[in-house]
Amino acid sequence: MTLTSNRQIAQLYQGIVRNKTNRVFTVGAGSSLAAKSAGAVFLLLAQIVAARVLGAAEYGYFAYAQNLLIILSIFTILGFDVSLLRFIPEYQVRQEWAELKGILSFSFRSSLLFSGAMTLLLMLFLGLFPTVFTEKQTIPLLIMSFSIPLYSLTMIRQSALRGFKHIVLAELPESIIRPLVFILALLIFSRFYAPVDAAQAWLIYLGVVLLTFLIGTGLLVRAIPPLTLSKSETESRQWTRISLDMMWMNAMNVIFNQASLFLLGFYADVIDIAYFSAATRIAFFISFTLTAVNSIAAPMISELYHAQKHEELQNIMRLSAAFLGVVTLFTVLILSLWGKPILGFFGNEFPQAYKLLLLLMLGHAFKSFSGPASFLLNMSGNQKAMGRVMFCFMLFHLVINFLLIPRYAATGAAIATAVTMVLWNVSLAYMSVRFVKIDPTIFSLKSE
Template structure:
């Protein structure tokens, strides 16, 4: 009787601390995969938020220290570094999250060891050669270019090999769930170094123009990459026992090059607006638009966090043939991409004007652009990281085709709208293109995999 009474008795009301623990348990709990994903995605998101704060501070300081014109040139060159640096790894960085889990699952340790070292050498060599070729292109085109942008572009070429190797190491670290090692050197240490080096240049009485700012950024990229390499190598030695190495370069490229197409069109779509704006509008307007993009970056960080956390697990569950587990995991990833993105967007729009004012009084005029740009980000978050799902399951070509269509749509819209409407035209073009891309990817996944990849609606 005592047991029955104990089980049927009404539980005592929980206190505030107990309710808070219950809420945290609900958010971070669930299945093992779900709870691990939430914790890792939360770690990535926190790192990206901290890095966003540092990067935001860096952009504010650079905008005020350099002036609108030099800042616009710096933004233009740095955008090229971000774009090309994400493409010159031959797709090895994102494909690491497919190749490494598959080698581990099949017990192919010699191939795994070979990839962990040879993959980085391959990306260093390829990006170094392309950087030299790009420097030659800058030299050939210099008579028709803005003289103030030529030296910063040369420095940007010098930056590319280190940027590419850092991305490759990021992919390797993520595949081992070492999220802090993958992200902190690129997003926190690098940004901190940029601030420290540019502030040091000012303290020495140097003129902080676009050239000096790019030199500081290049040094920051190289220093953070080398430090990341040292720590990663030490961890890999203790994580994987020494032994024979095998280098299946042909196999790596067969996997990575189709993924490279996807990543390339994704990056082109992400930076088309800034690059097109530079061609048709003054540098000052480019700076304002870039400030808007940086302010909205918090929303894209959520998608980035889930994509970085889930990609190698998509590959692992597919390699194991566990379709039910994969389907449930995909649904979980989509839900935890869309709803936090929606809340983050609403919060940013509330405080958008004060945040833009930090860049300077003339930057507040970009708030209307922010409203339009936010639409595309919200729509895109509704299907979560499905591009990683397609890549990891061998559907890279159709995913690349969807991104290509959206990219060319964005270019066409920018050419039509940017000359007349400036930043507002660029934001509208990108939002429309992201919406169209979302629709395409939704139907691709539904037809190819039979999954309902939407944060709401019938599954």
């Protein structure tokens, strides 16, 4: 290790010890990482158990319905999962308790209305166009439709808890309790009713989602402070306008993450879907640390930026860059060396997805090294400029998928995903430096 590296480490340590904001960020990021690490392990274990119990083909149907749920929920969450991270800290600082309860009530009611409508629309679509999907796909999708309201309200509740800085409570029901109960229920069911198909697995999953939704709702009720109800029409319009901007960002982000798998359902074999889904879930471990950092970084970015504390904000970005750099390099090394055995946990045939894993790892590494650039742009009011650029990349992503998947199946999907992730995250980093004058990337360590 060089003298310069030692000096940088010493400066980072002193910055954490002496600065309260840095300490809050470090403790919050550490707690979030611990909770999300445990959750990621349990969630992956749940997918492994599902793959082994169901087999590659039935697991493909099960995973396809899960990913479609994520896509549809964009339009039922309405962007409140992001906007709450901005408004809750703001209202707490100003002690505007009426407005705080107002946006909580408004977000839950709006999402419930739209998620109920989405459930009915999906059921209607499956009934009117039965030839779009095979019977093996249709039944899991029909069962999945009933989980849309629960999933949407769960995402808003998680965001509310994060806004109140209850990071561990936000993760506990869905990241730890849900996968553990699902694993137990699936294993017990398979013991008496083997073989288990995707539809039966989805019935079990729906019951578990309902259970953890009730647990999470109880945690939120206990966590929020006593509030009074008062809300004006003007605030409702503001909440809707900003949240819909965030929804647009979420929509394009989910398209980045899910479009390849979705299109595989039309152009490739179900085995390709299973392989790609397994590789995607493992590759996510490279950038999931960024998700942990974002949980605490989002409200702090908004607070520091609008207080014009740009130096403190850049310090936070340096801390996140150092944190992300170390964890990302370590994770890349582990998955490069032991990717095949890890894939083998899904089933004996899944090590064939190792090439897909390597391609996807490239994209996730660039995402992690770019830091919380998307939240930096969103919380600083640059979401519209970001949205325009992101729309161009969304079109690029769809085009390259349409070109590659019919010919190369899962390999084409992995190439399309990796290329888009690299280009998009480089663009995010560039926009952050240009518009916000803050460098969120690993290169910010050089400027210290």
